[in-house]
Structures are given as C-alpha cells and as structure tokens.
Amino acid sequence: MRFPSFLRAAALAGAILCGHAPAAEPAKPPPALADFFNNPDFSDAELSPSGKYLAVRVGGKNKRDMLGVVELASNAVKVVGNFSDADIGNFAWVNDNRLVFTATDRDLAQGDMRYAPGLYAINRDGSGFRQLAMRNGKPFITNGSSSTSRELLPWHTYLLDDDGAQDSDYIYVQDRDISYPGQLNHVDLLRLNTVTGRTAATVKRPGDSHYWLLDYQGEPRLTITVDKGTSSMYYLDPATKEWRKLGEYDSYTGKGGRFRPLAFGPDGTLYVTSNNKGNFSAVYTYDLATGKLGDKPLVKLDGYDFRGRLIMNKDKLVGVRHLTDAWSTTWLDPAMKAMQDKIDAMLPNTMNLLTLPKRPESPWVLVTAYADIWPRRVMLYNSETGKLTLVGSAHPAIDPSQMARQTLVHYQARDGLDIPAWLTVPQGGRKNLPMVVLVHGGPFVRGDSWEWSADAQFLASRGYVVLQPEYRGSTGFGLKHFVAGWKQWGLKMQDDIADGTRWAIAQGYADPKRICIAGASYGGYATLMGLINDPDLYQCGVEWAGVTDINLMYDGTWNFASDLPDGYKQYGMPQLVGDQVKDAEQLKATSPLLQAARIKQPLLLAYGTADLRVPLPHGTKFYKAVKQTNPNVEWIEYEEEGHGWKLPKNRIDFWGRVEKFLDKNIGAGAQ
Template sequence: MTSFLPRALRGAAFAAALACTLPGAHAQTQAPAAAALPSIASFFSAAPISGAKLSPDARFLATRSGAPGRRDALVVVDLQANTAKVVASYNNADIGDFQWISNERLIFDTREKGVGQGNVRHAPGLYAVNRDGEKFVELADRTGTNSSIGRRTVRKVLPWHTFMLDQEGAQDSEYVYVSSINFDTAQEVRSVDLLRLNTLTGATQTVPRPVHNVRGWTLDHKGEPRLAWSSERDTVTLHYREPSNGEWRVLASYPAYGDGSKALQPVGFTPDGKLFVLARSGGRDTTSLHLFDIATGKVNPEPVLVTTGYDFDGTLVSNRDKVLGTRFRTDALSNEWFDPGMKAIQQAVDKLLPATVNLISVPAQAATPWVLVHAYSDIHPGSYSLYNTQTGMLNKIADTRPAINPAQMGRQQFVRYKARDGLEIPALLTLPPGGKKTGLPMVVLVHGGPYLRGSSWSWDAQAQFLASRGYAVLEPEFRGSTGFGINHFKAGFKQWGLAMQNDIADGVHWATGKGIVDAKRVCIAGASYGGYATLMGLVNDPGLYKCGINWVGVTDINLMYDSGWSFTSDLPDEWKSYGMPEMIGDRLKDAAQLKATSPIEQASRITQPVLLAYGGVDRRVPINHGTKFRDAVMKTNKDVEWVEYPEEGHGFRLIKNNVDFWGRVERFLDKNIGPGAVKQ
C-alpha cells in the first residue's frame, strides 16, 4: 500500500513522527489499548480555546475561550506580565470572530452556539473594546443584547447587516473597514458597501462604489480598499482603485460559472502595490501563484510558487514591511517562506515539534521576538504555542481539544488510485488505531459541494470518530472536486450519479483489492452532495455497499431548481440560471438524465438499510428532499431509519444533536458492518 507523508513532514523520519506528539502529550500515547473509547462529545463539542491571534506588536495574545456550561469569552493575555483578562463576555451570546485593529484595540462579533439555526434570534452585531476591557463600544445592532463587561455607548448604532471583513487591515489606529449589505425587495443581496468605521465614535465614511452591484472588496497591503468585484448575470468584473486619485477602472471580466479558466483571482498585494493572483501558465493544468502587472493588465508568465499536482490554494503571510511567504494547502496545510529569516524560524520550530505540521503566524510589526505556532497532525487536533525567535524557547498555550487522546486516533494517509477510465483520484485513507491493516470494515465518506475541495491531511472529527470505532475511512476527491487541476474539475460536469459515482465505487475496489478492506463490510455516507452520492451509490452498486447514511442530502436535482412553494432554498437565481445547467444538468435538455440520476425516482431500487437525517429549517437542501425520498423508499424498503432535528439547518450545530446523530451512526454501522453484524 502506497503511503504519503504530508509535504510539510517530508524529510522527518516517519518512525519519529509516529512516536512523538506535542510536548506534554507523550504520556497520552502510552495509554493502554483497553482504554475506554473516547466519547462522542469529545469529537463534536466546541473547542475550549480557538482563534488565537497576536497583537500587532506581539505584546498581547487574544483568544476565544469557553468551557462546558459557559459562554465563549474574549480573553487577552499579557505575554510580558503572564496575566490574562476577560475583556468581553455575554450572558446570552458567545464571542464569534475577532481581530486586532491596533496594539490597544479589538473588534469582534457574537454568535449563538447554543441554539440551532431555526432558533437564532439575533444578528452577530459588532463591537470594539480595548485590550484592558475599557472603552467598550457597540457598533452594530444585534437587537436586545447587553454586554456584561464594559459600558454600552448610548448613541445610534449601525444596522444589523454590518459585518467584519475577513482581512486584517492596517492595524494601526481606531479605524477599521467593515461591510454593509444592501438587500432587494426579495431579501436577496443587491450590493455590498464598504465603510470606514471609527471604533471609538461609531462615525463612518462610505467608500464610493465603482458600480452599483459590488459584491466584495479587497484591501491592499496598507489596509486600504484597492479592489472591488461586481456581479451581473453570469459575469464577474474586477475593479481597481488608483492609489493616486481614488478613481476606479475595470481590471478584468470573466464568466462567473464554468471551469474558471478565465478567472482573475486576486490573492493579495505587496507593500509596493504589486498584485499576486492565481493563474495557469506554461501549459500547466493547475493554477500557480503569479504576479499581475496592474499597469499592463497582464500576468507575469513566470510563477512565484508552483504547488505541483495541486491548484494553489492559500493566502499571503505578511508583516507591515513585506510579504514573507504563503500558507497553502496541498496534501496538508502548511507554510512556504520567501524570507530566509522565516525559513530558519520554521526549521527551528519543526525541530522542536517534529511530529506535527507547524503553521506560523507573524505579528504586523516586524521588530518583535514572538510568533504564534498552531501545530497539528492527523492524530492531534492541534495546539497553540508561542515561539521566541531570540531565545529559541517554545511555550505551549493550550491544546484545542484536550479530551482527545492521540493514542486513540487513527493514522491518515494521502493516496491516489485510478478510476475505471484512467483518471487519477486523490483520496484520504484513515485506518483505525490498533495496528490492524487488513480485512477492515470501511465507511466511504463523501464530501459535499460537490465542486469544492474535501478534507486534507489533518485531524478530522468525523473521520476520527469512525476510525475510533474500528472503521477504515476513505474520503475520495472524485472528479469535479477542486484543487487538483482544471481537467479533474471539468471531468465532473454533468456527472452526478454517473462518472462521479464511479470514482467513489472505484475507490472501494482499490481498497478491497489491496486487502485493506473486507468487501462484504462497506458502508457509504455523506452530507449534502455526499448524501446524494450515498443514495446513488446504493442505486448503482447494490452489491458494493451494505448500507448508506445520508444527512441533509440532495435527493433530486429538479428539487434544487424548484423546491416548491412551502420550502425556500437559498440557492441564488444566477446559479440556477447559469451555473447549474452547465455544471449539473439542464432541466429540459437533460431531463432523461436527471430522472435516471434522481434518488427519489430510483428509490425502489434501494434495498439496503438506510439512515436519513435532516434539519427542519435547512434552506440549502430543504427538508422536502428528505421527506419525499423517505416516503418513496419506504414503499419498498422497511429498513429505513429517519430522524429530523427541527431547529437545525444545513448541518447540525447543537452538541446534543451531533451526539444523538453520531450515536445513531455508531449503532447503525455496528448493526450492518461492525461487530454487531459479525455476531449475527
């Protein structure tokens, strides 16, 4: 069996990688084999610490911190004094996203992690507070929420549809850029404004839009608005704002849907105003990182960074002085550095933590000794540490999931196998702990989308939960998945239930042919598109899969076009008009194919046991996908288990519902392909 280490761990001894974990976790790896199985909640509960971020001067660290029965709070740690302070918390909400906007001040919003989507009653809101908890200001309305820390400023606040950008900005004053969404009469997004917001006074200035239908904005290296993109029907237009006079001009236009071969995808700016973009050059099938000449409107044909075998999928890592490197995903998520000093820092950290991929984040100010390290592996969910570049000391902050014992997790490999038509299919294979590598029961876990990238090498709650219960887990990147080149992506167009389905089945044949898997003990599972593929797998290959688990899955492509009067879908009209006919299937031209690949239409052919789970307020795949299929399949198949979580949407947010659902999965698998099935 071919085994592949993640790119970031190649060069380290594999034996060392297996033997070592993070400092302080080594004792856990020596746990006896007879230890109790980890609880379901330990996989699917919220992490007690997340989102750690250094202040621009690296003097302070902000984190989101929580505990069972307690709301998530915003905590700031003084790294010199080694003290921590809760600077924002709520009695009826949790801290959501947060950012440093200067050495003294943070901006944040809230979330309601304790309620399902159907019971969410408040917008995220928007707030700012100093690192010491002073000068708390409510900036955007959330309706009826009061902070338990700080005094609310009495004044008119921005409307609820004001949101943080996912860009750090200048981080040098009390000002920050935020977005404000404008809706049409049907409550669809019409345009997005960009506001320059004073987080002390709440005063705003609106950045002039180049056209009326702007949908997004990009800041430059100095934190100023430099790009805007607009959408009209099936065309995206990219607009550039001249630094000298603030005037806008069109930079490029390209089709919004299709294979993306003509898209100009900005990645970020250099301090001198150069633009990094994704492009294909030199006959490559995959995208690479290139520089784009703003003046001439042309891409430099010589790539800055090539990720062989993968589309470049990442971001720039910069401080105020320069672009230091990138963070991108190939088989795993890792850093690649342009700066020699950062290369040396990476090597030093990797020497201290040889068994993990170590992602390094840098503060905005260059003249600081601290960098933040997020370390992870396939068996370790991750930890945060601070590395002092002057002393070489690594100080661990916390594990993200301390309840997870790496010794009880399964090792993961990135593999590739051939589909029946010769196309190479990448996949992740996770084997259960314990050492057995042959004759295993297996769950084929199909990702959603489908036109996106699935998982990469890392600790994954779903895969590791299944592995902890004794199952091998195969996660194929079937044709149509992104990240592996344009040919792999385009090969999935109009192949729902057809060649895409064959790719998944061929992964099972590969695993059984290698002897890894017992061919009589395979189940297929997935959510959204993965749920659709689960049902079509049972239709197309009844002898291959002994059972199927579908949660929030599509059951008919025509229902995606029109889910009916009573069931509202959030799929945009433009996607239905321009994207779906080209990429999935035209309702009229491809009517026969859509019927032949509809799980509802083919329900009578499914005789295997099926577990179905849906959210009552799902707007991506409305619940009538589930109820219509359930009613159709139960006419001929009595081995169907159904569960509805009324307050949930497209995926399950509540811990109690995740514990319930995965408990059902555990019992269902045990009965059909697990130890329970063997005993029958």
C-alpha cells in the same frame, strides 16, 4: 512562562511539547463519543499588531465564551468582552490597543437563531466599550443612551475578512444588501471609526460588488462585481481615483478569466493566481500598467492548485502559506526559515504553522500545531528564549496514541482519470475490515486535507476503515479534474466513488461484504445514488442533509424556501449540474427520489427542519417514497438544526445512532 488556569490545557502538554507520542495502551477503551463531537475547548487566538498582546476566545463547560487579552511581557490577563446571554463570535485587532468582535450563541442551532452577529469594540484593558452595529433591528447591548442607539449601524453589517493596516481606530466593514432567504445583492464598504461609531461615506463601487480587497496600507484597491453570472474585476487607481476594469470571467465555472486577485504587496504589487493556460493554478505578479502576468510563477505547487495566502512584513514578501496534502509554509526569509526549522525540531510529530504579528516589536510568534492524530493546539514561541508555551488545545481529551493514521492515496477511475482519496485505517494494520466510504459535500469543493478529522477518526476508533474520495469535480487538484465533474452527478462522479471502493477491496483494506456508503449534502445524494447504481458494493447507507432530486433544488416547494442563490440556479447549475430543459432525461435518470424503490439496503436518514440549503422536503418526500418498498429505513429529524449539526448534543446523538446502525449492519453486531 505559565498561562493562567482559564487558558491552560491540562492534557498532553509534556509529551507533545517534547515531540514524543504517548506510549500505546492496548487495554484502553476507545475514546468516548463526546470527546470527538463536543465543541472545541479552545478555538482561537490572535497576536496584536506589535505582538505584545494575545487576544483569545476562552470559555468552558456550561460557560459563555469570553474575549480575553494577555499582556505577554507580564503575563497579566484581562477578560475584556463577555455577554450574559451570548458568546463571543469573531474578533480582530483594530490596532495595538483596540479590538472589535461579534456575538453568537453556540447553544442555538439555525432554526432558533433570531439575531445577526452585531459588532462591538473595546480597548484591551476593558475600557472604551461601544456597540457599533445592531442585531435584528434593535440594539443588543448599549450603554443606555438613546443617541447611541440611533447611531448604530444596521444588523447586516459584518466584519471584513481582511485585517487592514491595524494602525488607527478605523476599520472597513461590509454592509451586505441581502434578500430573504440569503440572496446577496451587493456589498457596500464602509470606513468605520471604532471609537465614535461613526462612518465615512460609503466607498463608491463600479457595480454590484460581492468581494473587496484592501491594499497593504489598508485602503480599498480592488473589487469584484457580479452581473448575470459574470464576475468583473476592477482596480481603484490611486492616481485617477477611478475604477479600471482588469478582466471578467464566468462566476461559476471560471471560464474566460486569466487570473484571480490574491493580495497586494507593500510596494503596491498585485499578486494573483492563474492557470496561465496550464492545468494547475499558481501565484504570479500582475503588472497593473500593462495588464500582463509575470513570466514565471512565484509559487507553484506540484500536483495542486494554489490555495493559501502570502505572508509579508512592512517591506516585502517573506513567506507563503499553502495547502498541498496538508497546510504548511514556505519561507523566503532566511531568519524565518531557521525559526521554522528550530520549532519543527521541537515538535517533530506535527505540522507547525507560524503566524507573525503585523509589525513585530516583541519576540512572540504564534504556533498552530496539528497532525492527523492530533487535534489543533495553539502555542507561543519566544524567539529570545527559544521556549514554547502551550496556550490551548481544541480537543484535549483526545489521546493521539488511540487515533488512526490518515494517508493520501491515488487510484485510477475506469476512464483513466487519477483520483486522490484519503484513507484512514484503524490501528493494528489488519486487513479486510469493514469500511465506510465517506463522500464529501459540495460537490465542487475540496473534501479534506491531512489533519485530525472528528468523523473519520471516530469511525476508525470503532474499527472501520474510512475512504474519502476526491472524485472528479472536486477542486484543488487541477482544472482537468474540476471540469471532468461537470454534469456528472450520479454518473462519472458516482463511478469514481465506486472505483475507489473496489480499489480498497483489491488492496485488501476492505471486506467486500461489509461496506457502507455515507455522506451529507451532495455526499448524501451520492450515498443514495451509490445504493442505486452499485447495490453489489454497499450493504447499507447513512445520509444526512442530502439532496434527493436535482429538480427540487431548482424548484423548491411552496412552503420551504431555499437559500441557494438565484444566480447559481440560473447561471451555474445549468452548466455544472444539468439544465432542466436540455438535460431533463438525465436529471430524471439520476434522481434518487424517482428511483427510491431500487434501494433495498438498510438506510439511515437525518435532516434538520430549519435547513435552508437542502430544505426538509428533500428528506420527507424521499422517506415517504423509499418506505413503500424498504422496511429497513431509520428517520431522524432535528427540529432546530439547519444544514448540518451545530449543537454538540445533536452531533453526539446522531453519531451514536450511526455507531449502532453500522454495528448492526457491517460491524460486530452483523456477525
């Protein structure tokens, strides 16, 4: 089988499909900066419910992303969705004949976006096009009929993150009630006919629903409502047609809840995740009649909270996709385990994720292959012929032989807490190299996993060791690890980062006189606090989109609105970050803005003018303060960007500046 030219990825196919890494070429120059930070060449593919057709998002340099469909039996290709002035956004199969998709514009950053995604539907042969939802109050594309325009759903209609049954022309969509800027009040669920564009009555909700879960037959079965910082779970009993409360918990800390819903099985079984009074969450069954968890976990990951999804066929649970250090799959079905083993033998250098169609009627299985040195590639496996076909590569210009290996390491914090961290060491295995401590944002999220990372690999390609600590408060490493980070901004969370830096020095990875700390959002805050708390450790700092004062997160400024939810500021931040009244002195002591004069090291600051999460005054106020006593501060402002850099030109510009800054301060230029 050979894919058409607009779907093929030219590089790496032979060597990768055979499982052999290309031979190293010592004289080869390092990869170009743009190879790391351009948009992916290929980003998404999805099998139809029968597995007979493959939908792909395709594009190219200076071309809009289009939606294509491949008939796998004949290899016939049809471009079915494209806009003259927008790109294809998300897409999903409604059934084996019809797809829905949204619009986006990858050439516009947050400050220039004026439209919502909209919603559209089309048949796989390109017929039956219909716009279903408008963008920003007026139709984006219609068939010209005024009646069609009047029937469009409002701009705040979004796809549900659930495929549903995929056996009719109907889907469920979200109608989000949103207050500016970005405050979610509730989510209504609408049953939408993708052929006529008409909706049935809104699903009755028991409160201000923020989350919906469909059962295996594609019907609404569970919702989570939010009221004053409390989340309540409700089950729609098919016998009574009434909502029944299953439990409640604190929306932001998770206190009080015994479980979280995960999925419904084909037989109606509710699968949930629960700590069950232990440190790590695992997967259990939940008896809807008695309200009891199963006696033993069905899936338990050693050293990790469960994160992932269940893989089912029409009859039963056949596998579990889960995240430990990397994403992988445990198959309960012997035939699928055998298929996984065969594909792993063909692709021994990568993790290989198999995705099955909803109701297989063909031999095709989608394979996503990746590693720390290999960006993701999508392939098709034919279970009858045993052959793999490359569909597309995210970053085909990246040569794996030039990438650095990433390792999950562990070290002890000064109070004895175990801290996981990601260590990326440049090729050659040399000791005492310059190091960048890259701090993840959030902070109450997991920072990374074992896979190709543009930021870390770029830095490693320029000769820097990269350390990425999963400091206390990071999620996924147990309840104890998460809770240990509450109210520890600038305190023990900061100590964890410093302790990791000293560990890397003691292990011989890092030159103690050539270390820079860097990060975005909370990582930007930690960068500034690292320069303040540990001036002996860090010779410089790179901070972008970073929080510079916790009180600014609460209060904002009169002319810059934040999309930080009001509920989080009222009920979450006082418990997780600090109470403005009770912890007033702590918030002052851990404010980079109030302690800017203590930062003497060279510093690179970058902000987006249109950032709604950490509005621009975080940066401008801090820059004004730090410049009074520190002449070595560089300022970058991207007018159209929001919380991070969406546009490749800005990513390339930013990391080019970072490269020069690091070289000057801890790299070859510093020597």
